[in-house]
Amino acid sequence: MIADENQVIGGIQQExxxxxxxxxxxxxxxxxxLYGIPIEKTREVAVPVKITAIPGTPPHIMGxxxxxxxxxxxxxxxxxxxxxxxxxxxxxxxVVIKTREGPVGIYCDExxxxxxxxxxxxxxxxxxxxxxxxxYVKGQAQTAHGLMGILDIEGLLLKQxx
Amino acid sequence: xxxxxxxxxxxxxxxxxxxxxxCVLIKIKVIQKLKLTKNLxxxxxxxxxxxxxxIVFTNERKTSSIxxxxxxNNLISVGKTRALFLNERFEDVKxxxxxxxxxxxxxxxxxxxxxxxxxxxxxxxxxxxxxTQEHLNRILSSDKYEDIMLVTAEGKIELTGTKHKxxxxxxxxISMEAYFKQGKENTCFTDLFxxxxxxxxxxxxxxxxxxxxxxxxxxxxxxxxxxxxxxxLTNREGLGESGETYLVNKEKLIISESRFLKxxxxxxKVDTLGAREGLAGKSGVxxxxxxxNIPVIGYWHPIKYTNWVLLAEIDKKExxxxxxxxxxxxxxxxxxxxxxxxxxxxxxxxxxxxxxQELTKVAEYVGEGKLDRDVKTQSYDEIGFLxxxxxxxxxxxRLLARQATIISSGDLTASVEAEGELxxxxxxxxxxxxxMIRQTQESIARISSASMEILSSSEEQSSGTSELAASVxxxxxxxxxxxxxxxxxxxxxxxxxxxxxxxxxxxxHGTESVMESVHIMEDIKNVTxxxxxxxxxxxxxxxxIGEVLGIIKDIAGETHLLALNASIEASSAGEFGKRFxxxxxxxxxxxxxxxxxxxxxxxxxSEIQAATNAAVLTTxxxxxxxxxxxxxxxxxxxxxxxxxxxxRETTDASKQIVMATQQQKSATExxxxxxxxxxxxxxxxxxGLKQSTAAVVELNKLADDFKESIKKFKI
Numbered sequence: 001m002i003a004d005e006n007q008v009i010g011g012i013q014q015e016x017x018x019x020x021x022x023x024x025x026x027x028x029x030x031x032x033x034l035y036g037i038p039i040e041k042t043r044e045v046a047v048p049v050k051i052t053a054i055p056g057t058p059p060h061i062m063g064x065x066x067x068x069x070x071x072x073x074x075x076x077x078x079x080x081x082x083x084x085x086x087x088x089x090x091x092x093x094x095v096v097i098k099t100r101e102g103p104v105g106i107y108c109d110e111x112x113x114x115x116x117x118x119x120x121x122x123x124x125x126x127x128x129x130x131x132x133x134x135x136y137v138k139g140q141a142q143t144a145h146g147l148m149g150i151l152d153i154e155g156l157l158l159k160q161x162x
Numbered sequence: 163x164x165x166x167x168x169x170x171x172x173x174x175x176x177x178x179x180x181x182x183x184x185c186v187l188i189k190i191k192v193i194q195k196l197k198l199t200k201n202l203x204x205x206x207x208x209x210x211x212x213x214x215x216x217i218v219f220t221n222e223r224k225t226s227s228i229x230x231x232x233x234x235n236n237l238i239s240v241g242k243t244r245a246l247f248l249n250e251r252f253e254d255v256k257x258x259x260x261x262x263x264x265x266x267x268x269x270x271x272x273x274x275x276x277x278x279x280x281x282x283x284x285x286x287x288x289x290x291x292x293x294t295q296e297h298l299n300r301i302l303s304s305d306k307y308e309d310i311m312l313v314t315a316e317g318k319i320e321l322t323g324t325k326h327k328x329x330x331x332x333x334x335x336i337s338m339e340a341y342f343k344q345g346k347e348n349t350c351f352t353d354l355f356x357x358x359x360x361x362x363x364x365x366x367x368x369x370x371x372x373x374x375x376x377x378x379x380x381x382x383x384x385x386x387x388x389x390x391x392x393x394x395l396t397n398r399e400g401l402g403e404s405g406e407t408y409l410v411n412k413e414k415l416i417i418s419e420s421r422f423l424k425x426x427x428x429x430x431k432v433d434t435l436g437a438r439e440g441l442a443g444k445s446g447v448x449x450x451x452x453x454x455n456i457p458v459i460g461y462w463h464p465i466k467y468t469n470w471v472l473l474a475e476i477d478k479k480e481x482x483x484x485x486x487x488x489x490x491x492x493x494x495x496x497x498x499x500x501x502x503x504x505x506x507x508x509x510x511x512x513x514x515x516x517x518x519q520e521l522t523k524v525a526e527y528v529g530e531g532k533l534d535r536d537v538k539t540q541s542y543d544e545i546g547f548l549x550x551x552x553x554x555x556x557x558x559x560r561l562l563a564r565q566a567t568i569i570s571s572g573d574l575t576a577s578v579e580a581e582g583e584l585x586x587x588x589x590x591x592x593x594x595x596x597x598m599i600r601q602t603q604e605s606i607a608r609i610s611s612a613s614m615e616i617l618s619s620s621e622e623q624s625s626g627t628s629e630l631a632a633s634v635x636x637x638x639x640x641x642x643x644x645x646x647x648x649x650x651x652x653x654x655x656x657x658x659x660x661x662x663x664x665x666x667x668x669x670x671h672g673t674e675s676v677m678e679s680v681h682i683m684e685d686i687k688n689v690t691x692x693x694x695x696x697x698x699x700x701x702x703x704x705x706x707i708g709e710v711l712g713i714i715k716d717i718a719g720e721t722h723l724l725a726l727n728a729s730i731e732a733s734s735a736g737e738f739g740k741r742f743x744x745x746x747x748x749x750x751x752x753x754x755x756x757x758x759x760x761x762x763x764x765x766x767x768s769e770i771q772a773a774t775n776a777a778v779l780t781t782x783x784x785x786x787x788x789x790x791x792x793x794x795x796x797x798x799x800x801x802x803x804x805x806x807x808x809x810r811e812t813t814d815a816s817k818q819i820v821m822a823t824q825q826q827k828s829a830t831e832x833x834x835x836x837x838x839x840x841x842x843x844x845x846x847x848x849x850g851l852k853q854s855t856a857a858v859v860e861l862n863k864l865a866d867d868f869k870e871s872i873k874k875f876k877i
């Protein structure tokens with residue numbers, strides 16, 4: 001796990017080295033906050049269908065969802081980030097994340113856009129973030145909708161599994 | 163007995179009933195209309211002629227049937243006798259022929275000629291020939307037959323009698339003749355035919371001749387004429403003037419001599435009922451037209467062997483001659499009876515009528531008012547009694563006339579000394595006259611006193627009349643004033659009427675305007691309603707647009723999602739997906755823009771909907787207002803209508819006033835006129851009063867005169 005983290009950081013560092021390298025992020029909205037997920041970690045964006053709750057699971061596991069015949073567990077990322085539990089809305093989406101242990105769906109309030117961001121535009125995150133949350137925000141960048149935090153989504157998910 | 167009953171009782175009963183009914187009929191209808199003489203004639207004629215005619219009719223029928231029966235019986239007896247005679251004769255002839263045929267000489271002769279074909283020059287045969295010839299001549303000498311011929315089996319005439327010296331028949335071949343063929347078998351009779359050798363009408367009787375062995379050896383043929391038969395048939399005994407008997411053969415040709423037609427044998431055809439029936443083998447009697455087409459009573463009877471018919475006929479006219487004689491006698495009898503009856507009727511009527519005519523003449527004289535005649539009579543029957551009574555009546559009338567003459571001279575004291583209603587009435591009249599004259603005298607006394615009173619009162623009345631004339635003049639003046647005031651009223655009423663008519667016209671105009679504005683309001687209402695509908699449909703359409711927008715938004719969202727996924731796929735494709743990534747980004751942007759635009763349109767549409775809702779509300783308000791307006795206008799219309807009504811009433815009323823005043827005017831004028839007339843009358847009355855006063859004076863004088871004159875009557 002540590003190696004992975006290093007890899008990620010290493011990647012960023014690599015990009016930092018070449019300042020004009022472009023990375024793509026999927027911009028999602030949780031309440032009013034904007035977060036970016038690196039595109040290579042994502043597999044697809046889906047409209048949430050019927051999510052079947054499974055008894056005896058931790059509260060951030062919302063349940064199982066049938067996506068094109070594939071059974072997918074859906075995680076409420078907001079409860080992981082110490083936010084209120086998600087309420088289904090018209091704009092709600094499930095973003096499928098590729099992890100080492102298979103695909104996992106995360107439930108978000110809206111998927112806004114995909115942005116191309118040059119490496120040099122990624123800033124170091126603010127120190128005002130709480131430690132727990134801040135541990136998974138690896139940087140921040142300015143988009144048309146506001147400031148977007150770049151999430152270490154795999155880390156966040158795996159931490160919870162531990 | 164039954165016959166007598168039918169012939170006497172029934173006709174008498176019919177006559178009696180007929181007479182009674184006729185008498186009744188005459189009594190009801192005719193007697194009142196005819197004069198006595200004609201009446202008697204009619205009644206007597208009917209009573210005598212009806213029974214006579216009935217008897218004549220019955221008699222006629224009976225006689226006719228008896229005569230017919232007699233004639234028939236006569237004919238039947240004659241005809242039958244002659245037919246029997248003929249039958250007998252033919253039977254004889256047949257027997258003769260057969261006997262001749264059986265004779266041994268004939269038999270031998272024919273056998274030798276037909277069977278042995280002997281040489282004719284043989285001496286023995288010559289002997290036989292001579293004997294045979296003699297035998298035949300012997301038979302012929304009885305004059306019963308004309309000739310006898312012997313015929314061989316081959317049909318050749320071998321030998322004939324020599325009576326007539328003509329031997330043309332000798333050697334003649336008759337094998338083809340029909341009678342020979344029949345004659346081979348049995349005896350037969352030919353029909354009568356004209357024999358050219360003999361030159362007269364003859365008939366043959368032919369019979370076969372057989373030898374001992376029964377072989378056919380030839381025929382014997384007898385020749386016979388009609389002489390004897392004609393003698394019998396032309397005998398007129400028992401047949402009267404027009405009766406005859408004759409024979410007809412099967413061709414319906416007459417074959418015996420006719421009584422009416424000379425040289426008729428085999429020349430005249432008799433196609434009558436009798437001939438037809440007789441040829442059919444029947445016998446009978448009937449009335450039919452004969453060969454001369456004259457109606458006859460005929461009897462027919464068929465004759466044996468020959469197919470002939472014997473006809474015995476007598477003319478119908480002759481047969482019924484007695485009937486005609488009888489009828490002539492009856493006509494003479496009836497006409498004599500008629501003449502006698504008419505004479506008796508006229509004579510008896512005259513005896514009865516003559517005194518009646520006398521009486522009538524005198525009665526007419528009395529009717530004219532002359533009483534100086536009596537009716538003279540010698541008869542003591544009902545009419546004589548009537549005349550006596552009539553004379554009595556005239557006497558009474560004379561008495562009354564004399565009395566009336568006395569009364570007319572003024573003497574009322576005497577009375578009529580006779581009995582009866584007329585005399586009583588006369589006396590009571592006298593009595594009444596006396597009383598009346600007495601009363602008249604009293605009345606005249608009263609009249610003279612009353613006329614004095616009238617005189618005084620009429621003088622009073624004349625003074626009253628002059629006062630009346632003065633007051634009439636005053637009334638006339640007042641009435642003229644009244645007339646002038648009513649004229650003024652009429653003028654005023656007319657001006658009111660004119661004003662009312664004006665207001666009526668303007669009211670009518672107002673009503674028309676109101677009707678027009680109501681129409682316009684209705685139009686406005688309809689237009690507004692239409693507008694509201696249009697606006698509502700607009701609102702609906704914009705709602706539909708909103709729905710479509712929702713769909714667009716959904717599509718945009720989904721496009722966005724797809725674009726996101728496409729971008730992700732592109733990035734995972736690495737370097738190869740970069741271009742695709744650009745496209746996906748572009749699509750994403752497009753979707754985003756679509757979404758934003760849809761949002762904007764949605765905003766606009768909701769604005770439109772708000773606006774249309776407001777417009778709908780406004781139009782509804784407008785419609786309500788228009789309806790209110792219509793109501794208000796209609797109210798106005800009604801008001802104008804009532805104004806119009808009032809104006810009309812006013813017009814009518816003022817017209818009535820005008821009319822009334824006019825009537826009043828004419829009435830007052832009439833009153834004035836009347837008053838004038840009254841004044842004239844009053845003046846006339848005054849004059850009349852003067853005259854009546856004078857008349858009363860005259861009356862007084864008259865009453866005095868009348869008193870004097872009535873004193874003359876002696877009561």
